[in-house]
Amino acid sequence: DIQMTQSPSSLSASIGDIVTITCRASQSVYSYLHWYQQKPGKAPKLLIYAASNLQGGVPSRFRGSGSGTDFTLTISGLQPEDFATYYCQQTHRTPRTFGQGTRLDIK
Amino acid sequence: QVQLVQSGAEVRQPGASVRVSCKASGYTFTAYDMHWVRQAPGQGLEWMGRVNPSSGATDSAQKFQGRFTLTTDTSINTAYMEMTSLRSDDTAIYYCARARSPDSGSHLYWGQGTLVTVSS
Numbered sequence: 001d002i003q004m005t006q007s008p009s010s011l012s013a014s015i016g017d018i019v020t021i022t023c024r025a026s027q028s029v030y031s032y033l034h035w036y037q038q039k040p041g042k043a044p045k046l047l048i049y050a051a052s053n054l055q056g057g058v059p060s061r062f063r064g065s066g067s068g069t070d071f072t073l074t075i076s077g078l079q080p081e082d083f084a085t086y087y088c089q090q091t092h093r094t095p096r097t098f099g100q101g102t103r104l105d106i107k
Numbered sequence: 108q109v110q111l112v113q114s115g116a117e118v119r120q121p122g123a124s125v126r127v128s129c130k131a132s133g134y135t136f137t138a139y140d141m142h143w144v145r146q147a148p149g150q151g152l153e154w155m156g157r158v159n160p161s162s163g164a165t166d167s168a169q170k171f172q173g174r175f176t177l178t179t180d181t182s183i184n185t186a187y188m189e190m191t192s193l194r195s196d197d198t199a200i201y202y203c204a205r206a207r208s209p210d211s212g213s214h215l216y217w218g219q220g221t222l223v224t225v226s227s
Contacts, residue, residue, distance in 0.1 A: 001168075001169075032212055034212070034213040034214075036152075036214075038152075043202055043204075043217035043218065043219060043220055044144075044152065044202075044214070044217060045217075046207065046213055046214060046215045049207060049211060049213035049215075050211070050213070055207070055213075055215065087151065087152055089152070089154070089213075089214075091212025091213065092212075094166050094167075094168070095154050095156075095167075095168035095169070096142075096154040096212065097154060098151060098152040098153065098154060099151070100151050101151040101152070
C-alpha cells in the first residue's frame with residue numbers, strides 16, 4: 001500500500017496567516033493527489049484535485065502544488081471558516097489511501 | 108443536482124452484520140464508480156473500496172476483503188455496503204462518495220454518512 005504522511009499533524013494559526021500543509025507519498029503517485037477539508041460532523045469537501053486544480057466554488061486562497069511524492073496545500077490569508085481538518089488522498093493505486101489528517105486550530 | 112442519501116444509523120452486536128445503502132440521484136448512476144470511506148470516532152478517513160454499477164466489478168482494500176461486500180441495484184440507483192462479523196473497531200461513520208468525473212479519482216460528492224455502532 002502507498003503510505004501518505006501529512007505534516008504537521010496539528011497546527012495553530014491566526015486569521016490572515018499563510019499556512020502550508022505537506023503530504024508525502026511512500027512512492028510516486030504522479031499527480032493523483034487530492035486535498036479535502038472536513039469540519040466536525042460533516043462529510044469531507046473536495047478542495048483541490050489532481051494536485052493543483054482548484055475545485056469549483058473553492059476560494060482562490062487555497063492552492064495545491066507538487067507531483068511525484070511531495071505535495072503542499074497552502075492557504076493564504078486564513079479566514080474563520082478555514083479552521084478544520086485537512087486530508088490528502090492518493091488515487092494512483094488501490095487502496096486509495098488518505099493521509100492521517102492535519103488539524104488547523106485558531107491560535 | 109447530484110445527491111447521495113444514505114440510510115440511517117445502525118446499532119449491532121459483535122459478530123452481527125450490517126448493510127448500509129446509498130441512493131443516488133441527479134446523474135447517470137451507471138456512469139460512475141461508487142466509493143466507500145469510513146471514519147472511526149475521532150480518527151481519520153479510511154478508503155474501503157469501490158463498485159462499478161455498470162459491471163458490478165469491485166475493488167477494495169485488503170484489510171476488508173472477506174467481510175465486506177459492495178453491490179448495486181441499478182433499477183433504483185442505489186449502492187450497498189454490507190459488512191459481516193462486526194467487531195467493536197468497526198464502529199465508525201460510513202460514507203459513500205462519487206468522483207467528480209468518470210475519469211477522476213477525487214471524491215466530489217459525498218453522502219451524509221451513516222453511523223454504525225458495534226456494541227454488546
